[in-house]
Amino acid sequence: MQLLKDRIRSDGKVLPGNILKVGSFLNHQMDIGLFNEIGKEFARRFKGVPVTRILTIEASGIGIACITAQYFNVPVVFAKKSKTKNISGDTLVTSVKSYTHNTTYDVVVAKEFIPSGESVLIIDDFLANGCALSGLVELVRLGGANVAGAGIVIEKGFQQGGSDLRARGIRVESLAIIDRMESGQSIVFRD
């Protein structure tokens, strides 16, 4: 998606440690016009694929998922990163390792919001090592639903998550795949 790649090149900041900062338009300050273009592109790529709901994970996936849902006419559910008082009753839970924060956390969703037999599109802002996305796939399967695919805004193609998930048969559509990035140098995208 050229508009997105251009925006990453102009406004993204590469920091040491393979960190790409896109907080000025994607995951802290959010450009809703861009999000609408992202939503349209996900709808184009998943055209013809049955999608009955969208699943994402708090916090930075939520805005993209909600805007995208307008192009699928489906509800959005967001998984939470730990069990809170406001989720009661039957829940689906899986454990996810976070390399960013060097910790492991539970990802939780109310069972009633992943109904069995549904076809669930997973949306998230980033895909790197694939731990969060694998956790979301696991939640969908624990609920007895099907994974329609995963729509990712930015994939770090030099990390293993994307290729691992595709090898497991998950259709992963990433709107910008970064093959190489280094501080002070121009970002190299996959064609």
Next chain:
Amino acid sequence: MQLLKDRIRSDGKVLPGNILKVGSFLNHQMDIGLFNEIGKEFARRFKGVPVTRILTIEASGIGIACITAQYFNVPVVFAKKSKTKNISGDTLVTSVKSYTHNTTYDVVVAKEFIPSGESVLIIDDFLANGCALSGLVELVRLGGANVAGAGIVIEKGFQQGGSDLRARGIRVESLAIIDRMESGQSIVFRD
């Protein structure tokens, strides 16, 4: 907002301890059609008020804020509940007490995303004791920006937050104000 009140009555669940569960349409599973009606209503109520950006807080405010932003044509910024590795540089920070989780947490936003002189509309799903909303007002003022007002989906009118903030001169527009709720009984809304 009648559509919202009807939805709270039909799908909300009142639990002991003044807990209202609206996770089936507002803050876990999200009804994007309803969010669009909410966004339109906020735009109607704040018509004529200058709004240059929307500020919300993770996680459940984000979806409502992003859909609402489409009716104001402004960017959204979400405050984070603790300092993460991905926020660097100058930040605005304030401390917020959470009665739900019986703890105190920092609310953080990058200073560059609350530019001085801007007119900021705060959006959130719930207003009860007002601690989170007061924290967001504080962040806007720390950045040297103006609070255009606060758009709240559900206000617990039997708690002090709304009246306290209005007494401090903040324009608070709540789409449904609950005056009384008890488990097993019909919810009483303010007219």
